[in-house]
Amino acid sequence: MIHVILGPPTAGKSTHVREHAKPGDIRVDFDDIANLITGMDPANHTHDKYVSTVVRAARRTLISRLLEAPPDDRDVWIIHSSPGPTQLLEYEKAGAELTTIDPGKDVVMKRIKTERPAAMQAVAGKWYDTRTPKRSTTEKGLGWRHQQQRDRLLRAHKDGTPCWWCGKPMYRDKARNPDGRALAADHTKARATHGTRHLADRLLHSTCNSQRQAGDHDDQRPALKTPTTTSAGFKW
Template sequence: MLEYYGRECWLKLPGCTKVATTKDHINPHTHGGSDRLENFRPACHRCNSKRQERKVGNQVRIITGPPAAGKSTYIKEHAYPNDVVVDLDRIAKALMPDPEDAKLQTYPDHIRHVAIGARQAAISRATRLRENVGIWIIHSVPSPDQLEEYKRMGWQIIPIDPGERVVRDRIANQRSSSMHDVADRWYDKPSSGESSPLIEPSRDWGIA
């Protein structure tokens, strides 16, 4: 395998050592992958351990964007009935005694803490499914390292952003004022004062 493909790690996830010392299954054994040469790629030990058996390719879709941009609506319009959706707000709401208390998408710190753990577990399980279904993960503002990892895994990144004015108005009318902090992270403004989203946004989805 190394003779055929060389010794450069094909995954190149954040923290990659670049020098391949292991063979990585493109399609893991647990997903029906074979031990044939075409199903192997060279990988460094760190990347191989980080990837484990997660899916590679655009079956996994990462939906990014500021609060109230229309991320959930986009998924509702595009997902198939058997697809899996991982959404921190849905998880947190399900953990509340009365989901109506979470209608502004604000949660006590302990609820959010539990929800974040549940979300991570859901992502881990979902991205290792053997079933041929779409995986939709809402991640509003991924860090540069997280974004790079998603790209290297071949996961499709779909930014949703109807524009800052629309987002600010929706937050004011529909969400907690704390969501402005998340919007600030999305609309990262350099010294020039110009808006500079982390990802080039799509403006096709104006529904909250």
């Protein structure tokens, strides 16, 4: 699966990837590449014009290659703040999952003042100015409101509860989950068919959530085909 993470500066895109990607997954992050080739601190976000030009070219090549021949044994995570129409079309053709991380303009601007160069305020302002009211495939509604709901579900979660999709146990600690990822918030009533007003109402393994998609094949989910034995010896 190819995941493309969109959003303004300081939205939490890199944090999202760290929380959801598993060891061995491929990550394409502008800052990571720039800091690697210049030997700068990983937390650095300031790059001169020459480095920025080189990294943009390298990132284009990486993304193009990954879209043409995605790996079948690991996921790909691409941080791309604001891709253009042509790039979006390429992502869509490749079947990428696009997620927008946006805690809100006020939060972003406050973070930039304390964490990033002042020039990033203009970048963030442009990001918000160019957004359109219409919800597109790049805006799946998985923003700040969704993250808050996921946090509520996690607080109420009991470790070991079986995943509705695969039947295997779910844990807050992503290292204990079968896919090695953090749990994802899922909508019983798929947003694609029931609209975007519904909040997520359960947790699934991240991979199971991706496999479920719009829920068209819920009747074929693995949990219905493979009985799972609990610690008490019961099968369900």
